[in-house]
Amino acid sequence: MSLDSDQMELREDDIQRHYAAAERMLEGFDHSPRIARPRQQLTLDEKEISPGIGRTRRLRSTTPGLATRSTGRPDGVHLGERIATSKGGDPLMSPLQATVQHGLRRSIAIALAIGECWAERNGLLELKQANLSGSLASSRRTEFTELLAAEALISTHVLANALAWLLLDHGSETQVEVGELQELVTDNAQLALHGVLWELDQIVALHASDDVHLVAALLAWTEQLLEKVVLRAENAPRLGSFTASVWRVEADRLTLRGFEPARRGGSSNLNMVFKRPEEVIGNHIAKHQAQRLARMVMAYDFERRMNPFAELGGFIFTFMGDGKPGTGKTTLIQMMAGLIHDYCQVAGYPFRYQNFGVDNIDSYQGKSGQNAKAFIHHVMDPSVIGFGTIDDIDQIAGKRGDRQSSAGQQEVTAVLMEAFAGANTVVRGNCTFGMFSNYPENVDDALRQRAGARFLVDGPKTREDYIDILHLLLGSHHGIPLGKHELYSSQSIKQA
Template sequence: MTLTSDLMELREEEIAKHYDAALALLDGFDHAPRVAKPTAAPVAERSPGVGTRRRFRSTTPGLVTRREERPEGVHLIDRVAACDGDDPLMSSRQAAVLQALRRALAIGLALGEGFAEQTGLADLKRKNLEGGLGVDRKAEFSELLAAEALIVMHASANALVSLLADHAGEVTVEVGEVEEFLTDNASLALHGALWELDQDLGAHAEGDEEKLVPTVTAFAEALMEKAARRAEGLARVAPFANASYRVEADDLTIRGFTPARKAGGPALVMQFKKPHEVVGNHIAKYQAMKLAKMVMAYDFDRRLNPFAELGGFIFTFMGDGAPGTGKTTLIQMMAGLINDYCQNAGYPFRYQNFGIDNIDSYQGKSGQNAKAFVQNILDPSVIGFGTIDDIDQIAGKRGDRQSSAGQQEVTAVFMEAFAGANTVVRGNCTFGMFSNYPENVDDALRQRAGARFLVDGPQTREDYIDILALLMGKRHDIPLGDHELYAAQEIKRAVAASFEAHGRPKEEGLVKVFAEVEARIGGFDTIAKLGTYLKAIQEADERFTGRAIKNITDAVKVRAMDFELPDEWMEEPELFLFKPYDEKSAMIEELRRPITIDMVVQEINRYADSEFRYADKSDEVAIEGMVRDMGRQDAARRRYLEGKG
């Protein structure tokens, strides 16, 4: 394996040398189930009179095992062939499934072999085969064998799901949990897993070819899930869990125990909105439009975005506002812009929303869903946009007894992903968190949002006329009247006014701090005076920490990049997008604006206003809850005493 950027390349020759072993597994082997009970009859011979197939009995090199055999064996080639009834010829779908199975098994075996060489397991196998394995190494040997088994099963299943993605249809099959899940060694693990796949095909797809791919895919996903659960917390799997492997021929990237996805992702089904259809929300709309172009500057060869290197790239942001103010419309606008830009440039685009349906009652599953979501968007081979709608319902506050274990898992995953020790911002993707009640989001998670988009909806008379005309549509004869439609949504004019409005704070608590500091030190015209103001804010709200200062300075850098990349750069990719990284970086540098005192004051006030707004609401909600509880206790006490009397 060779290193390419952050990925280890899994070469074709390393995969191809395992084709014979993979084909032999599909052709036939014997397996006596240890855990599960047979649910399907053995597959019938398709050609009476023809000699039985050869039985393949594989062994793990260096491992002495005792196996019982069952006479009928497992023959997946025959089982797949039986899915179309009595047709003597194999269909293209059946052939595709068998090709995918052979390829996936070969990939899993290749990764298992690489793990064995990397960890010294291969040497231990040889010593065991020669009878020279010391007693002091047997525990290590068993642990490494189990780790290899988990890796081979997960990687094979992971590759299988990806390879069959283009053959998936509307039919779904429920296969349940994988029961014959064995981890003694990789060979036995594959025997158990393929025995169970054989049973599932016999139970669900016998004579029904439409259920062939759904059954295989459902089995592979169940196998992946169980292998990932078993691998959690096992130190021996770390070399694989922390690595990424690229199979170029299949457009497949395997990142540890995270489910892989095709680079382009599923087709994006969404009702896109145009910028003029987002009424009000001027700063949020402006920043979303800028960010949609910023992310397009990503360089796939360098795997870095000049904006991320120069400063000013928004990796995470939070959009908050009352229900009905336009958060969903903002998402539809931004996703639509990025999608159009990517289609024009021929770039793969992946959009995904993490919703409440991703919270699972099974312990650990919610965290796995969150990790998969993050990894899908972070994938450096795509342009990604991930949204977390109603994050206050999805991610629980730490220490909140009303938050489920699943919500706590999600909070931990997002905190690590958005600003953890291993977080790398390449500039190929952005995450947006949206909430009607951001005060209910964990403080530390909320502060990981580098930018704040206040989604306050229509504000002016002109805004309300525009939104009424927009929603009424064109199927009426009511005259517009004295109004220039959408003129108030002219973005630059509206944004300039919105930013200037933050020259002084708006929230009552912050207004007092600002007035006190201003009266004491005068205008904010030096870094020392700005620092004095920041310290005063911290004294008023202890949650205003160093992370808040970083978010403010990042926002100031965004303001320094307060320019839109020209539309023609998106329409004609050769003008900018397809240029070398250094040339793109130089073009951006030429457009950069100088940082001013006014910018810094406005961004301090904008960020601090949001924190004070969240804190005030959070405190008020907590007080109201306590008041209700006390009222209930008093009412219960009175009713109890009345009953006693």
């Protein structure tokens, strides 16, 4: 296996060494929640009390690990048993339940192993030993607290990231809303893992009515936990070494790059009709630029995650194709997607195409922006060759200051501006985005300036072009003589 210069391999022996500790977490542990409240319904005595009668606040100790009143189950948290009995009264564990338990144990072990390796590299183990022996200097207590919080964030993130990776093949279209996670305690790694697993135990109890909902609940929990940890890690100190590092678990083909979610380089299923270059009538300049860009994208190096054209200059990350209606913008999209698809088929690369359309504009506040972010992340996945299109962008992205634009269109405009030329935009050269419009003057000025190139889609112009397009539309169901005309000969690139 060839590793990148910044990539570290997590050995299988280091992972299996933590299997016993992971198994004990699944068998049972005690946890007294610090932040979250139990998700179970109110008990009978709480329901019978009138809302007008005041109640005294229960006292709860703030000492870590000191249990007060039972919160989840009367005898602690038994996540393994909870998963095994999630299907109802069936005493036998289903194969999917066993897979979920195995994935949880594996994910916890990976989280503990990476947390231990990180703690050893950053001097946290020495500080832990000094703290246990009572010899920790007062001048290093702040550093010790910050390193403990960093280890807690790393462990919880790796747990969610690894579990989402291991359960990805078992997911379905079923969706489960688990709400916002609250019990993320960063005092230390063990307390953080206990807190998130305590909340997972309650989510499984409420939502896992069968195997399908069990996996959906776990995947929804991992998604919410990843978002929570990433937000918390933005302002947390001592995390630079983990953010810049890459960990590889070869047995699971899992690559962890800092706080980025692990993605699989899978191709998308394309349900579109590809067009050959000779089937694009006219549009010689746009067709020439599209063919060049398709070849540039294929120069992407998956190991270095960089394209030489992006380093040397000349790579078109975003472009805008504009022209009058009926001049061939959709045909140009089909041609470029077909070229990249065929190139990837020959090279054995995963290819991902996605179009952002009007149906992605939602009436709920914030949902349109989320759809736009998901579209950007899906195409920019560094493990695939991506091509994203936004057809009729003048109808999708709202112009700032335009009162006729909806809130969803304004959200899409903000997301696209940040993604195409924002402070955090990284152009690796593995993907390109095309914006197409019949009326580019209706697109927001700042968003239109984000386009690195303009493709003129002017349609057929010459007599030969109109003969070719007429023959293309009629097909073989005509007997009109062509004379001395050679079909599609004028559609080849001669000069630009």
